[in-house]
Amino acid sequence: MLLTLLFASITHAQDAVPDAATATEDTLNLLDLIQQGGWAMYPLGTCSLIMFFLIFYSWKETTPKKFFTAVQLSTTRDALKSGDVELSHKYLQDGNNLLARALSPALKKIHKGREKTENLFIENMEAEENSVSQWVTYLNVVASVAPMIGLLGTVSGMISAFQTIGRGGMGRPELLAGDIGEALITTATGLVIGIPAMIAYFILRNRLNSAMIATAQAGSDLIEAAEEE
Numbered sequence: 001m002l003l004t005l006l007f008a009s010i011t012h013a014q015d016a017v018p019d020a021a022t023a024t025e026d027t028l029n030l031l032d033l034i035q036q037g038g039w040a041m042y043p044l045g046t047c048s049l050i051m052f053f054l055i056f057y058s059w060k061e062t063t064p065k066k067f068f069t070a071v072q073l074s075t076t077r078d079a080l081k082s083g084d085v086e087l088s089h090k091y092l093q094d095g096n097n098l099l100a101r102a103l104s105p106a107l108k109k110i111h112k113g114r115e116k117t118e119n120l121f122i123e124n125m126e127a128e129e130n131s132v133s134q135w136v137t138y139l140n141v142v143a144s145v146a147p148m149i150g151l152l153g154t155v156s157g158m159i160s161a162f163q164t165i166g167r168g169g170m171g172r173p174e175l176l177a178g179d180i181g182e183a184l185i186t187t188a189t190g191l192v193i194g195i196p197a198m199i200a201y202f203i204l205r206n207r208l209n210s211a212m213i214a215t216a217q218a219g220s221d222l223i224e225a226a227e228e229e
Contacts, residue, residue, distance in 0.1 A: 038156065040150065040156065041185075041186065043149050044150065044153075044186065044190060047145060047146045050142055051142045051200075054136075054138050054139045054142065054200075055200045057135055058132075058135045058136050058139065058200075058204045059207075061132050062204060062211055067097055068097055068098070068214075068215055068218050069097070072099070073099075073218050073222070076091040077221065077222055077225045079091055080225040085107065085110075085226070088222075089104055089107065092107070092222075098128045099219060102121055102125045103124070103222060106124060106219075110226050110227070114223060118220070121219050125216060125219070136204045137201075139197050139198075139201040140197075140198070142194070143194045143195075143197035144194070146193035147190040147191055150189055150191065151187065154186055156183075157186065158183050
């Protein structure tokens with residue numbers, strides 16, 4: 001009896017070696033994981049491309065030079081203090097940035113009073129902010145949609161798994177592996193896309209808010225300099 005058990009243990013150990021080798025050979029690579037994720041990987045892949053585009057584009061649009069430069073601010077202030085409004089417009093528009101687009105039309109109303117000038121400047125600032133912030137807001141959309149698509153893929157995979165069980169697959173776990181793999185992979189992919197998109201959204205939104213506050217302060221200083229003229 002003892003010899004029989006020993007022989008059985010040795011035979012089982014020998015059989016386990018090929019099984020381990022087969023498991024190593026069957027390890028999924030990235031392409032296999034994407035294919036196993038099913039249909040949901042296509043919209044998730046689109047979301048990832050959109051996310052990268054929005055991050056790079058929004059970062060580029062919120063760089064400081066897109067709002068104003070120190071040289072532009074200094075030369076425009078000096079021109080306004082000297083009373084040369086035309087020259088100040090030239091210095092301002094040479095920057096070709098947000099401050100120029102928002103303040104240049106407002107300065108043309110300086111003769112009507114500071115209040116009207118500031119109101120027009122604020123309106124132009126709001127319009128310029130909306131044109132930039134919409135791209136940052138789209139990141140929030142991606143951060144919300146990607147996990148939902150992953151969840152939908154998870155539901156799809158679980159439905160397929162239950163259908164397999166209904167067809168008599170409970171006694172054969174390997175038949176359920178593909179469906180369960182689809183469910184887990186899509187969930188993980190949705191989170192991998194959604195989490196960086198959400199982090200990038202808050203970083204870029206704060207970056208935009210800081211730049212807009214600095215630009216508003218710079219514009220107010222220039223309006224004050226024009227009024228003192």
